[in-house]
């Protein structure tokens with residue numbers, strides 16, 4: 001941890017009477033520690049400064065971070081705004097619903113959300129679409145015997161999200177390339193010259209938007225079924241006060257982004273946990289054999305409690321989104337402190353997900369906490385998806401595809417008597433921001 005903080009920044013400083021964590025570097029602030037070791041950074045700050053402190057997110061500025069459970073509830077508060085996200089990644093998120101508040105946000109979200117609820121997913125046959133793609137991929141892993149897991153799950157989840165959009169199989173390589181270039185916008189320095197990431201990322205975004213615009217036109221012209229896009233277009237067109245196609249297109253692009261890295265990271269952690277805990281694998285194989293086939297509908301998921309528990313516990317221990325930015329629009333009470341209007345906030349989902357206040361033995365990976373529960377899932381049990389008006393729209397989709405993945409993996413590997421095994425330590429090289437994921441280099445063998 002010490003190596004990740006600036007030893008020359010030791011001053012005790014206050015902003016709005018709240019301490020700033022020492023150790024920030026010029027320009028990048030605390031980002032090295034946030035990216036590489038957020039859990040220990042938060043623990044150290046709590047131990048030395050208490051539950052409220054400022055972290056410096058480099059180009060995104062200082063965010064007041066609060067570890068009091070009130071901070072999670074703030075996500076439901078009408079006086080906090082998501083507009084800060086646009087300031088952090090304008091090239092990617094401007095015009096999308098994730099940066100909007102109030103009526104504008106509700107209107108765009110209402111037009112899309114039905115397609116992502118269990119009924120919409122079932123009607124569009126998404127489970128049937130995904131099952132063969134997942135099975136083919138895990139069979140290829142078994143045949144190869146060894147894989148770099150995050151690269152593989154990244155590829156698989158991208159294929160799933162593209163197929164969800166109805167992108168024809170032969171066009172996938174082109175989309176892959178453009179999507180990778182689009183992601184460069186997250187880290188692009190603000191220099192707009194040919195060949196540099198900003199120029200390339202913007203060109204890729206324009207290419208993707210032009211393709212999506214054509215999909216939307218086709219869906220209207222032919223009533224064509226292009227995955228979920230047709231459903232979203234008709235919901236948009238039915239909205240009382242029609243929204244422009246630019247809004248629809250920006251939000252379809254948001255779905256590509258929202259549904260990729262998060263799911264890929266969770267899938268990779270699932271395989272890692274299954275590889276390092278043989279009893280978990282045995283329990284999953286037993287369930288997969290009992291179920292006999294990859295489930296395709298939400299109603300079938302109740303028959304897969306072990307896979308569901310694995311999905312929930314993996315996300316609890318390894319939440320893919322570790323922090324959420326917000327801005328207080330009015331003065332707020334957060335724990336023991338009043339926070340002035342205008343304060344930029346960091347809501348540390350990672351802290352709550354692994355907090356002893358919410359979970360018994362929070363550091364232990366225990367399926368039993370889900371398998372033995374009798375009460376329904378509460379918002380706090382799925383806090384890894386946020387809460388309030390911006391709660392993840394892809395929750396049901398992620399649940400479906402991750403349970404499908406577990407069952408497909410267990411069935412396929414067990415067929416030839418192999419199981420996942422970890423070929424390197426899982427602890428080193430994981431990252432926590434902007435999306436958390438295990439080390440890029442972790443290899444898994446199926447033997």
Ligand code: HEM
Pocket residue numbers: 082097098099109254255256258259260262263266319320321324325384385386387389390391392393394395397398
């Ligand atoms: C394990 C998988 C996933 C995790 C952990 C996750 C996490 C989250 C979180 C924490 C938020 C809240 C953002 C905020 O409040 O600012 C969010 C929002 C969102 N997610 Fe997910 N997500 C996942 C999968 C997906 C999938 C599969 C999709 C769709 C294909 C998706 C689409 C979205 C969208 C569109 C939003 C914005 C909602 C809004 O602002 O109203 N996510 N997600």
